[in-house]
Amino acid sequence: MSVGVVVILFNPDVEHVRSLIDAFCAPDWNVILVDNSPSPQQALLTTDVTYLHYPSNIGIAHAQNVGLKVLFNEGSDYAFLLDQDSLFSPDIAVELVRQFQDLEQRSPIAAIGPSIYCQFSECVDQGVLQKGKQVSEKLKTVKQIIASGMLISKRAFERVGEKENELFIDGVDHEWCWRARAKGMVIYQSLSACMPHRQGDxxxxxxxxxxxxxxxxxxxxxxxxxxxxxxxxxxxxxxxxxxxxxxxxxxxxxxxxxxxxxxxxxxxxxxxxxxxxxxxxxxxxxxxxxxxxxxxxx
Structure with missing residues (x-):
């Protein structure tokens, strides 16, 4: 089993991205950086990762597709999508992979993501109108999850299709989840893996x-x-x-x-x-x- 990590960049905090790379530097993880910044991030050009630079800015959907296809073509079975400011750790990743593998034995799972601890409200985000349906002590089904921390398998990506390039940025993650559900697949959110996150400035x-x-x-x-x-x-x-x-x-x-x-x-x-x-x-x-x-x- 091989698991990859795709991090999408646009004028990132280089130190934070380096900390992500260092956290996932073990051979078990294959890290791809897809950079939409106008200028290359020289400090991230290391042998630890695959660095792909698109100075014209191809958008987040296209960048995610590029990273996912590289990972899956190189033999990864699963891939995480991360934002450049994601506060994501191997512990969270391991728990999500374990849950995904268990679920795919008994349900048509499209993706799973962590619970989100909102750094503005300082509490776990429960959703405004749609809180999901708890199916076990550690899991609930939801209609959509955000891309940051999303885990997708190669099998699900091939069945659902690529992220929609033409949306460019906003709504990309939700649209893919809704499309997956229309194909009879299920979106899960983990209650045992939680990730701090900031949406907006x-x-x-x-x-x-x-x-x-x-x-x-x-x-x-x-x-x-x-x-x-x-x-x-x-x-x-x-x-x-x-x-x-x-x-x-x-x-x-x-x-x-x-x-x-x-x-x-x-x-x-x-x-x-x-x-x-x-x-x-x-x-x-x-x-x-x-x-x-x-x-x-x-």
């Missing part, structure tokens, strides 16, 4: 409601991909209703309550227009406002 409370705050350009992909995914039959109805109905409120909060409101507004409008046109792929350069920050996290 900050949390801002407006009128008693907490909103995630991220880079302005991400709003383009979030708004566009909500409109794209909401048209698909296999996407859960609760997700469609929650995210489509939230568009006006999210627009007002990002436009008038967050910093860089004008820039955020421009990205949201561009995303809504392209979502209605069903346009996919990376944002066109002409749509990027001149006032936007130069360093985005796409």
């Amino acid at each position: 900050d949390r801002v409370k407006v009128c008693g409601v907490t909103f995630k705050q991220g880079a302005p350009i991400r709003l383009y992909y979030q708004f566009r991909n909500v409109l794209i995914l909401a048209r698909r039959h296999y996407v859960p109805l609760y997700w469609k209703l929650r995210h489509v109905c939230a568009i006006p409120l999210r627009y007002l909060v990002n436009r008038y309550c967050f910093e860089q409101g004008k820039t955020r507004g421009a990205f949201m409008w561009a995303g809504l227009k392209d979502g209605l046109k069903r346009k996919t792929g990376p944002i066109e350069h002409a749509l990027i406002p001149k006032s936007s920050v130069k360093k985005s996290d796409t």
